[in-house]
Amino acid sequence: MNSYGEPQSSRARARVPGSANAAPDDDQSSYSASARPAPDAYRRGSAGRASVTPGRAAVGSAAPPPVGSARVGARASVGAAAPVRGTGAVARAAVRPGPSPVRPNDEGSIGGGGRPPGGKDKSKAAKRRRRTNILTAAAAVLVILLGAGVVGGTYFFDDVDLPSPVSEDQSNVILDTKGTVLAKLGEQNRTVVPEAQINKVVEHAVAAAEDKNFYKHHGIDMKGIVRAAWNNFTGGDQQGASTITQQYARHAADLKDISYNRKLREAVIARKMEGKYNKDQIMGMYLNYIYLGRGRYGIQAAAQGYFGKSVTTPAGQKNAITPYEAAVLASIIKQPEPTATHRGYDPTINPVDAKARWEYTMANMLEMGWISKEVYDKRKYPTVKKASTSSASKSTGSKPVDMIMRHVRAELAEMGISQQEFDKGGLTVTTTIDPVVQKAAEEAGSRKSESSPMHDKPATYQAAVIGIDPKTGRVLGYYGGDDATGIDYGGYMNSDTLKVDGGQSPGSTFKIYTLAAALKEDISFKTRWDGTKLRPNGKKISNAGADPGTVCKGQIKRCDLETATIKSYNFPFYWIADAIGRDKVIAAARDAGIQHMYTDGNKQFPNGKLVDLKKTDASVWKQDGYFDNEVAFGQYRVVPLEHAEGVATIVGGGVHHDAHFIRSVSRVDPDTGQKSIVGSEKIDGNKVFDADQMSNLQSVMKEIVEVDDRDLRNGQEGIAKSGTWEFNEGSGDTWFVGGMPQLAATVWVGGAKNKVELKESNGRDMFGAGTPSKIWKKFLDAVIKAKDLEREDFPKRVETGNPDSPFANGQAAPPPREPADNGGDCVLGFIGPDCNQNNNNGGGNGNGNGNGGNNGGDNNGGGDNNGGGNNGGDGDNNGGDGGNTDGGGGDNDGGGGTPEQQPTQPTLTPQNAGD
Template structure:
């Protein structure tokens, strides 16, 4: 080899050796990296991962089904409304009322789409970029980010949790795709609007519309709808009532964003948009809940709804019906009139509760009031007073039936007598003018034999011979006890049932003539409403309608068939006008300055030992029953007397607080004056030609005193018939002085006199037996 060749060989060896000087031992060469990471391999790996991801997604799509809805996503409140449609209250675990999309204006629907998902009507239910961003932010710990479609948000609200996890986001993606294929866009939009949270404890568009603007969803304007749509981004931050200045600025910017998007989407005219002003929401209004009278009304309405669900066959029993009602979603419209309800509450406060002072008189804490007012021409319960406050006294005094109605039952006895053409023991037809022996503790006889019942009159007064009319006016127990036997107690109980009383378990015994059974103000209002309706059955109806998304409940007609003759019903009404003008209710009702010539019929009642006091009265337009009940303020809440409650001298009479409440309410809500249209030839206006004899020979058989003047249907008084109320209160002189020791009989009596007699030492006997 020549020198030149050697030199070239050395140079070639140096070039080959140079790379080896900078290479670590054992490391692969450059050519090895190229062989490992070729473009073909990188692309193959990428497509392989894509295929693997697609395969995994296909598996997920096949495995993940649309799950059942979350239990709390379907929770709704029940909505209770007055007869005019205004909301009384809501009750339930979640303030939500689901509405059909058809009940939401189209412009408001568009506002929600413009705010949250402009491509809603075109997309497949998902936003892949937004979802990918959400997954990345979750993995990197950056929290929740926007980008979800309306469908995805609905899926999250209705089916899934709010957890920010990759698993939940993948489920959201799959379910959204499936839901978009299976359901219409309207279905999804309705679900989204009904499940979203708007702040102010409002879930769903209907609750939000009420919470922010006091309107139903169907009455929302475009401006209001745009604000509610804007709220969803940050409900608490954008709530105008609690927002900071920054929050208010952001809320307005978001509102403008929604409307501008609507213009862009051709859903809103630009000129109309420029004229719009920001709709400042109403101040938050505390949820009435069940406080005050609302709880009593809700409780009674629910009871009526449950009974009707069973009657219709929608529920097998009351327990199942309760589950249906408690599940929520009901809109229950009551027959209650807002004005009358407010006036009844006002009357009770002014005439009773405002006068009670438990700090001064312990007994005042034991007085409970209940009242029900019914329109006798429709059967509608237009007002109800259940107690001082449902959250303080849970028992509804308007529907409770554990207290005696006392002498408010006596008209039922007379109705049975006239309707059945009953006669006295002497064979004399029983009319308003029939004469009875009115002595206290007179033994009741049947076919000449004593039946073992001799009730005392109030304050042991002996009235001697007295007409049925006068006996009703003065509430003479001995007369009606005997009348019950003359009519037949089984017939009396039968008529009581026809008029609307619960007679199951009611024994056909003479003591029942004095109202010894239990009854509620609701029950007694129904009885007197049937009398006011000329004998056609009236079943008081509290609920006007009840609707749910799955059903509508039909309630029976409150007006029924003729259950007693019109003559019998109208005769009782005529007689009961005498109680107001000449009897036990005259002080509180007859001379009331608000009466303005209004005709009134009614009856007082005061039970054994002053445990209850009643006045149930009516005009041609309105029947109202008011009851006062003595209930121990301390558990177990036993029945107790009400002597001297409210500062009265002695006992609480039916002609006192109850009649005062009745008059303040009735005369406060009546629309003009009205007269009874009575088909009767007897009643309070019929007076006898001669007074009863000063002395008489006791007899076991009553007789009838003839009349000398024609009867009239004008409102009666103790003088000649007149349409004007007397200006002077008549006085009554008992025929005997009552004893200073209480009677021993345990049968209930009726105590209706204006005053309690004095004892020999000048004190009132507050421990004597009262009735």
């Protein structure tokens, strides 16, 4: 006996899925609390069913045989009864597994009714059976009439409303641009399909397993009502004998309590449902609702999970569900998962009982004429897929791509798709993620990738890699960490609130916005700036320890903006912000795509205040405690994803597109099967910077790629800017940003969870032109190779701006020197083989490989991987380890402002988020 007080026969009725907190339909005294409960449901006995029709009650024609062995078709009429309104023939007899003869007039066949030939058995045994049946029928009729009367009374007088069909919760399917499933999100792994599209062999198999007379009765199982009444009267266990309609009625009405009253209400609702919906509609609702184990709800999810097929594929077509596979699915419904008393009918868990149940289903399909004798005779138990180790109802687990799901959920909310709609499921979300670009981002940025420059770095180091299409704003590749449930290092989006909760100091990479603001104010790259000028508070502007005598080839008081950009000196940018207004620098960053920026920590906000740049303006930005001129070279923390959006604006020639992860969202109508679009991307750009000014900036950024020896594959043009922000005595955040016309790329490397001093493998400080630039190049080269991209160039340079801008504060350029007449080949004093003597004091243009002059590079180590010289550093790794300083250069951001003013904020969320 099972925990429901009935034999665990393969012919018994299914438990019906319901609430996890709902009590089972029958007694659970022997149910183990430690066992995982399958969804609760009704069961029925296996010894046939009484049939009630207006004016007649039929209760079987023989003494009760052993459970499950009633002879098919046997029936005896017992007296005449008053018609019962709303009831119809609901007879059913259990059938042994195995073939049964199908006769043209057999009631079990599609053709119609009739009794088997041969006449009445006149033996003494037969007479005794008939007498027993008469007595049994008399008792049964009394109970049936009582039950029918209650049902009839309830039907007319009790306030029993017919519930609407339940809109079943489904999973939301998340796809990449190629249609590959990235994840399934939602509480239930269910895909609702219209009944009209379901292969009929599946419907017939389910009816054969659960309710073979489904297409004949009118929804009410009177025998179940009688048994419920009898057990209620005698104090026995409540037992179920529900039809498919009753099973669904219970689900639709959310009837969870175990009582005779509930059983009657269920019957009333079932009868009403049969009056409103046809059999196909009821079957469709049932099939989309039923639970079939392995976390799969609905027949479609089950077919995909057990056989990798769809129930909507028409019969006869490739990969259509076969009758044998349909019978397996139908046989699982009875008990999908193991309990304390039975192992269930999942064939991978309990193959013996699963096959016995399958034989029973197949026999009923033959009996009812739903398969031919030939199909039945050729039956062979099909191969079932093993259950996956991770639940199919959940997303892809802890893969890097799963971090994207946070951004998908956030964008769905922005599209007006509420959390309730999301939880209901049934959405198909096509993302912007290109699998080629995604793979390249993960392999370039993850420490787990053996080919990544991060592979040999400590576990306390972390990278983020973001690739955006500059022409549309689509995020094509996104690596924000390996732990899908951990910190989102690309977007700092909290997994619970879906709000920004962190950021990193961008260092010199923020200068691209300062330059965009300067170009907008008609400042030329030929303007000159004084590197000796002190701040208003009397402090120097740090240039990463560069010797003032070598800055700008000794022309520190008249350094041109182009050289300062390539060498990444800080002082011109500080004075640009001071001259045009730091609010204009912030506005340029906002227009490019940066929405959130943190202030420095203070007594009120120890971890800084998060400011929404789109909801505030200069009146806020210029207040005490917010932003100072150091904003011009990247002191204040930003979100890498938003920075990547801004970089894409520069790469795209000044046209801004919102960075986004969703291309389209659709939903299938469960009734019609028609797909409708409920959300879509907006890729119309907004021109925020002048195209000519951007060509000017892009051309300067091209020189940085060349100087840093980061030329791209196949000669593809690239533009870039490196950046570093200090932590303690070393580097805390390092960046390399830019891209090619086809793809904007942003790379950050910093501390995992908390800031750390970043070192290269040789023990030297890490700078943006070191490991981050290698990641950047590997990422873009991999995309070029995988996509076989043809070379695409940036627009030709248009030099804009006023070289004599009144904003500039440097000394005028010295007059050109007369060519020296030294009798040798030295044209204009600096062109020709005899001019080497002019480079002995540091005039060489180091390229990061130790090729500068005798005293090493242009700025004695102050440039971004531009140092060189005899002492040469290792430029390729540390960027600008120039000359006699033996590698103190880097991005020249070092401290940005003076060291004591630099933030040493933790990576995690400030205590108070801002405006």
